Amino acid sequence: MPEVRADKGEPIERVLRKLKKKLDKEGTLKELRNRRHYEKPSEIKRRRNKRTR
DSSP states (O other), rough: OOOOOOOOOOHHHHHHHHHHHHHHHTTHHHHHHTSSSOOHHHHHHHHHHHHHH
């Protein structure tokens, strides 16, 4: 679980931005979006093949 510490007096928006950057760097958000719905194995292969072309 990613952790971000807020400095005293630091705006919450800045802390949220730090957290979002950390999640982006780890790929957590991307994985979450991909797992929102079931994707058949054939759809996964089709998407990968399309990306490599």
